[in-house]
Amino acid sequence: MAKILIVDDSRTSRRILKNIFEAEGHEIVGEATDGEVAIEMYKEKKPDVVSMDITMPVMNGIDSLKHIMEYDPKARVVMVTSAGQKSKMTEAVKYGAKDFITKPFENDTIAHVFNKVVKEDKDV
């Protein structure tokens, strides 16, 4: 079981992801609606994994990722993107993102990616 922080300005996306993560036995420790709130929540909640949307108001997911990685170089962040944002995914990986998932969501894929990222940490 992992502690997950969900970062997405869309309630629909947060709800869908929460349902998937909880079905996999993970615990949702917080939900942030923009990248700026995500940084503060990361520091406060210390999640095992962060699910980070890219396109958000106030602060986007890439910038938030950079701040989180600066604060905690061992942070595990999985980016959530729409199809067609390949350049953003490449950029995110460059800044330390562990993996990415795309919308529309596929339950099996999300569960597989997050479980893999969680397990990597446990193996280390």
Place this chain on the structure above:
Amino acid sequence: MVANILGYYLVEIGQISMEEFKALIRITEEERVRLGLIAVSEGLMTEEQTRKVNKRQAKVDKKFGEIAIDMGYLTKDQVDYLLTKQHNEYVVFLQALEDMDLIKGEKALEIIDDYVEDNGLKPELADALKSGDIDRIINGYIPDELMMFKEQIGIAIRTIIRCVDREVALKKATIIQSLKSEGVGSFQTVDDADGDAAFTMGLMEEDGGFLKAANLFAMEDFHNLDMDALDSCAELLNCINGLYVSMRSTQGIDLELLPPDMMAEKRIRTADNVMCEIPLLIRGEKLRLILWN
């Protein structure tokens, strides 16, 4: 789709009731089998392969058969063979009309031409509806002066069919001069560096369809047109536009998705260039797809 389009037309002209329309849709749904299921039953694909194709289909705007060929699971001949096994929706619709003792024979065959003529649609739409080919059908609703939006409209309709509900009907796309919001809607702008390829797409409530789409997409039971419902349709737009951006990136054009905008108050918008509206029906309930550049 075909049954929805023609069935709803029959309701509008008073030939059948809404209850009979719903019964027709149930029958056509039962008769229509997905290509993946046929492929498995024919021993041409495994269930795992169909799952992989379905996953890929969520990310690219392509038909099941096309993706199966791309992934090496089927050949073109096999896809053609499977398509012959899949019941033609127009034929199923005619059969259902007869079985329900609603409209038969010559009168049934005239429905399609009457529909096209009454709605001022392109004559080629009649053949497209008979074929059941979604791409040809969608193009039949886009007048020549709105063909600049052909790709976006096509991706929008196909994504709604895939991610919201198969039972979608549409009406002719028309140019509108401005957008006066008297209800609610969700919008998203797709931007580019030069502004040449930028556009805004929106979904607006008309008569229950927006809430229907929001519920079906989010798999929830929203009762009101509140922020949850607006957000659900905003996410749907995000998926639609993401697929469009993905397609354009393969053509060397880089576009950017901006955060969606949700509107719950009266507002007037005037497009800089061209603005169009496509009325949609999801299970008989209306909403509007709006586009402008």
